[in-house]
Amino acid sequence: MRLEVGLRFLAALFALAPLPAVAAEADPPILFVHGNGDSAALWETDIWRFESNGYDPALLSAVDFPHPMARAADDVPEPNRSSTADQTAELKQAVDQVLAATGRTRLVLVGSSRGGYPIRDYIRNDGGRATVALAILAGVPNHGVFALPFKRASEFNGDGPFLSGLNRPPEADPGVRFVTLRSDHLDKFAQRTGRFVGFPYVPTFVNHDGPALEGARNIELPGLDHRESAFHRLAFQEMYRAVTGHDPATLDPTPIDHPVLDGLVSGTENGAPTNLPLVGATVELYEVDPATGVRLGPAVHRRTIDADGRWGPFTGSPTAYYEFVVAAAGYPTSHIYRTPFPRSWRYLDLRLAPLDPAHRARAGSLVTLVRPRGYLAHGRDVFTIDGTEPPGVDDGIPAVDAVTRGFDAGPSRSVPVALNGERMTVRTFPLADDQVVFAEFHY
Structure with a gap:
């Protein structure tokens, strides 16, 4: 199969x-x-x-x-x-x-x-x-x-x-x-x-x-x-x-009114990530309050992944903050928060990975700041989770693209996360229920 x-x-x-x-x-x-x-x-x-x-x-x-x-x-x-x-x-x-x-x-x-x-x-x-x-x-x-x-x-x-x-x-x-x-x-x-x-x-x-x-x-x-x-x-x-042969007029994306989002849902096999479809995974998409991370209503999009691996398409707003909830057998449920999408995104891939056992023993909930298009460096970048710089980044050469902070068990709470000029607010979810949180930034 x-x-x-x-x-x-x-x-x-x-x-x-x-x-x-x-x-x-x-x-x-x-x-x-x-x-x-x-x-x-x-x-x-x-x-x-x-x-x-x-x-x-x-x-x-x-x-x-x-x-x-x-x-x-x-x-x-x-x-x-x-x-x-x-x-x-x-x-x-x-x-x-x-x-x-x-x-x-x-x-x-x-x-x-x-x-x-x-x-x-x-x-x-x-x-x-x-x-x-x-x-x-x-x-x-x-x-x-x-x-x-x-x-x-x-x-x-x-x-x-x-x-x-x-x-x-x-x-x-x-x-x-x-x-x-x-x-x-x-x-x-x-x-x-x-x-x-x-x-x-x-x-x-x-x-x-x-x-x-x-x-x-x-x-x-x-x-x-x-x-x-x-x-x-x-x-x-x-x-x-x-x-x-000439300079661009702008170095920044210009927003469009109705961006269409789509991408692949994949996973990890034999310890290595894949870009193969994770058949049977589910995706739910919620619009959230940028100040609190609280969902503004029911899911605006749902999809069960079939053989093509695609979770969309979904037509969104260029100013909305979204929470993607991705679940599949053998993986923790991932709550992936994203800053607004100014334009359409054909390759908005959602990849699941197993949970590091070391994290499970140390916290009631986890929030991970992710920078896919660059690394983090002290002094060069400003990166905080709940107002403080999380551990895991050494001085010198930028070499880490994600940092995690653990929180004590308890009711769900709002956690502000910042990377340079981008900011969002996420909500915590209990690690005991195999739920993890990611704040993923575009830049």
Whole structure:
């Protein structure tokens, strides 16, 4: 049954979402490619910005790799994890679908982190020079997260066969324009020691220049972290310049009256996240009071997930705050609060994960602040739960994208949560009933 569902999902995945008719402009289609363990959802804020600058939504799409996590060794199969060959084949199929849907012959590929690997492999080894006009590689560890004589089968080893093959001169393949975006020194995967990759104090023989490529236009984005090099407004500015040749009129999304929200419900298998449909899961959507997090009425949308994995569509308000309640067998019920959605969101993915047993023993309820498109750093970011900064963030390189605070057992209460300029209020739910709370921010 799981295989049958997976095959049906793959067929739907590479058909992509139905696209409106393509306008007769010269702008190329853009396909966004997510990184290790991630999903298409991360790209939506960049898609919003392109749309807000007049880019045809029909030309903007993102891929969801079904098994987004890399194997420990690229040549050794692991349940629910993908090889470099898997991802390149899946990307090629997605490219073919985009070109067929848009009627174009070439496109732009934009990759974050690991997402740059299938882009480069496709261009170099699988016919991509004929179809890719521009490759934008954001925070991609092009020379590895380490370059060492052990773990050579890891695709992230700059001294291993995969990256050695991609980096044979010329690093930027002729016939395709390459742009790289990187942090000046805050990318946790471009550090001189292996603190963030499993071997502290060991030299990596990689530094902050690791994402740059000879022959590319290499752009440094000071003060941004690994994920922000793809999803920050300043990263978008460089993407837009590279695609269009001029500056965007705005770096922020412009609201529309009736945003339509939709996305995938997925889960975690064998310890790794998936972008496969979590059949049988349920989603309820409530509008909440932004000051208290209290629901303003009954559910405004309900859906039981079937083989296509979709929980929508739902037409909402660009000023409303919403609570998503996602439940499935084997997972805690997740209450996911979100700041307003100014524009439509095709890739509003909702992914469930098991509860960390360590949390269960320490609190009556949990609230987790989540920043999917960047990390948290003391002094650079302001992040609070119930007015105080939660533990779990070290000084120095931004490396954590979520922090959790526990609360004593008791009646449900309102908890304000803030991240830089975004704010929301959530409600607590009892951990004893397998309920957890997330405050997820767009930026």
